[in-house]
Amino acid sequence: MVYKKVDKIKEQISAISIGCWNFGGDWDSSDEQNSINIVHAAIEEGINFFDVAPVYGWGVSETILGKALKGGKREKVLIASKGGLLWNDKHETTNNLSKASLSKEIDASLIRLQTDYIDIYQMHWPDPNVPLEETAEALDKIKKSGKIRYVGLSNFAQKDVEKMMTMIEVHCQQSLYNMLERNPISYHSIPLDYRTEKEVLPMVRKHGQAFLPYSPLFQGLLAGKFTKDKKFSERDIRNANPKLVGEDFEIYYNATLQIQRIADEMGHPMNEVALNWLRQKPDITSIIGGVSSIAQLEKNLHCTTWEIDDAYMEKINEILKPFEDR
Numbered sequence: 001m002v003y004k005k006v007d008k009i010k011e012q013i014s015a016i017s018i019g020c021w022n023f024g025g026d027w028d029s030s031d032e033q034n035s036i037n038i039v040h041a042a043i044e045e046g047i048n049f050f051d052v053a054p055v056y057g058w059g060v061s062e063t064i065l066g067k068a069l070k071g072g073k074r075e076k077v078l079i080a081s082k083g084g085l086l087w088n089d090k091h092e093t094t095n096n097l098s099k100a101s102l103s104k105e106i107d108a109s110l111i112r113l114q115t116d117y118i119d120i121y122q123m124h125w126p127d128p129n130v131p132l133e134e135t136a137e138a139l140d141k142i143k144k145s146g147k148i149r150y151v152g153l154s155n156f157a158q159k160d161v162e163k164m165m166t167m168i169e170v171h172c173q174q175s176l177y178n179m180l181e182r183n184p185i186s187y188h189s190i191p192l193d194y195r196t197e198k199e200v201l202p203m204v205r206k207h208g209q210a211f212l213p214y215s216p217l218f219q220g221l222l223a224g225k226f227t228k229d230k231k232f233s234e235r236d237i238r239n240a241n242p243k244l245v246g247e248d249f250e251i252y253y254n255a256t257l258q259i260q261r262i263a264d265e266m267g268h269p270m271n272e273v274a275l276n277w278l279r280q281k282p283d284i285t286s287i288i289g290g291v292s293s294i295a296q297l298e299k300n301l302h303c304t305t306w307e308i309d310d311a312y313m314e315k316i317n318e319i320l321k322p323f324e325d326r
């Protein structure tokens with residue numbers, strides 16, 4: 001395993017980690033024992049970082065991660081969970097970063113995760129109805145109580161990150177980032193108020209914050225697993241991604257054919273090329289990729305055994321030029 005270190009976080013963090021969203025069934029491929037086995041195999045391979053959220057599987061992903069870390073494993077890893085997205089019986093979500101809500105949410109997460117503390121507590125999405133001051137006050141109180149160690153912001157505009165930093169220390173950021181979504185303006189149908197490569201990367205670099213790129217394999221597209229006429233099962237969350245099911249799919253799909261050609265020339269699979277393109281950037285701390293099997297995990301971890309050299313990096317970046325502003 002390769003580890004990375006940033007100023008704001010004491011521990012070394014594995015460059016490849018596990019995103020636990022799909023443990024909870026939102027990707028229609030969930031099986032509790034399989035997810036637990038993935039966590040155990042990941043720890044065996046030196047992964048020490050797991051990203052999760054209450055809303056993933058409506059509590060189920062946190063619960064499964066909690067079960068998987070029982071028996072002395074919890075202390076060996078860092079858990080990054082989130083707060084600020086609530087759901088109702090119909091599974092409709094609302095943003096809520098109020099002090100009252102966060103103070104309840106943290107306790108529910110700790111129960112599901114079967115732990116006394118969360119290492120990095122990330123605000124999942126901004127909440128325009130709650131002043132940043134109130135959220136900062138809530139986080140400060142939760143941190144002083146020992147229930148969290150570090151604060152993270154996910155999907156926040158950088159002007160709001162800067163404002164938060166005048167009130168509370170921000171240790172980590174998480175944004176959408178992969179080869180074909182470098183400065184994306186939307187995620188599923190949600191507009192994004194930040195540009196990852198242009199704004200977030202310089203910010204984390206300047207402040208020594210950890211940076212976690214999400215959807216590093218473009219939800220599977222950059223693993224080369226989709227055909228042009230692929231169909232997701234009805235329950236798969238990827239149906240909500242217009243870039244995978246809408247008219248734009250062809251643009252992204254065609255780009256993967258070009259990346260695949262370079263990957264073939266290099267003699268490495270595309271998933272490893274996509275992961276190394278991220279991993280080799282100094283601003284990227286840990287790639288929080290999702291996997292649905294141990295076989296996928298092993299395939300992804302193989303990227304740590306080699307590096308893309310400068311000449312190939314140049315060739316790849318030439319292909320990716322049209323995606324600099326996407």
Ligand SMILES: NC(=O)c1ccc[n+]([C@@H]2O[C@H](COP(=O)([O-])OP(=O)(O)OC[C@H]3O[C@@H](n4cnc5c(N)ncnc54)[C@H](OP(=O)(O)O)[C@@H]3O)[C@@H](O)[C@H]2O)c1
Pocket residue numbers: 018019020021022027029051052124154155174175213214215216217218219220221223225271288289290291292295296297299300
């Ligand atoms: N902060 C946020 O708002 C936010 C938003 C999205 C995600 N996230 C975090 O980021 C994590 C990862 O993002 P993501 O799950 O959206 O996307 P991702 O990591 O780009 O894609 C995960 C999917 O790619 C496929 N895959 C992975 N490795 C593969 C391999 N070697 N061969 C073939 N297929 C492979 C699997 O698809 P199959 O399931 O089809 O096998 C897997 O479920 C999430 O788990 C979550 O923790 C955060």
